Amino acid sequence: MNIIWIIVIGFxxxxxxxxxxxxxxxxxxxxxxxxGIAGAFVATFIGQSIGWYRLDQGAGLVGAxxxxxxxxxxxxxxxxxxxx
Numbered sequence: 001m002n003i004i005w006i007i008v009i010g011f012x013x014x015x016x017x018x019x020x021x022x023x024x025x026x027x028x029x030x031x032x033x034x035x036g037i038a039g040a041f042v043a044t045f046i047g048q049s050i051g052w053y054r055l056d057q058g059a060g061l062v063g064a065x066x067x068x069x070x071x072x073x074x075x076x077x078x079x080x081x082x083x084x
Contacts, residue, residue: 005058006037006040006041006044006058006059006064007037007040009040009058009059009060009061009064010033010036010037010038010039010040010041010064010068011033011036011037012036012061012064013036013039013040013061013064013065013067013068014032014033014034014035014036014037014039014068015032015033015036016036016061016065016068017032017035017036017039017065017068017069017071017072018032018036018072020065020069021069021072021073021076032072035068035071035072035075036064036068036071036072038067038068038071039064039065039066039067039068039069039070039071039072040058040059040063040064040067040068041067042067042070042071043059043063043064043066043067043068044057044058044059044063044064044067046067047059047063
């Protein structure tokens with residue numbers, strides 16, 4: 001059940017992160033939400049590693065959104081380098 005919760009929160013966080021991320025966003029909705037889910041997993045892993053979350057807890061919406069924004073930022077930087 002924890003994985004399903006992370007995916008749902010990651011989906012919502014991906015939508016919010018896409019809205020918050022400045023600049024043109026050439027990727028589609030599906031890719032953005034997958035990156036949001038990846039951000040939720042990253043936020044959960046980091047939060048559990050530093051003690052913010054127990055091992056049976058996932059990241060909350062704010063943590064997942066921050067993780068998704070970080071993943072989208074890194075993704076956009078990689079995409080810019082590939083286009084150059």
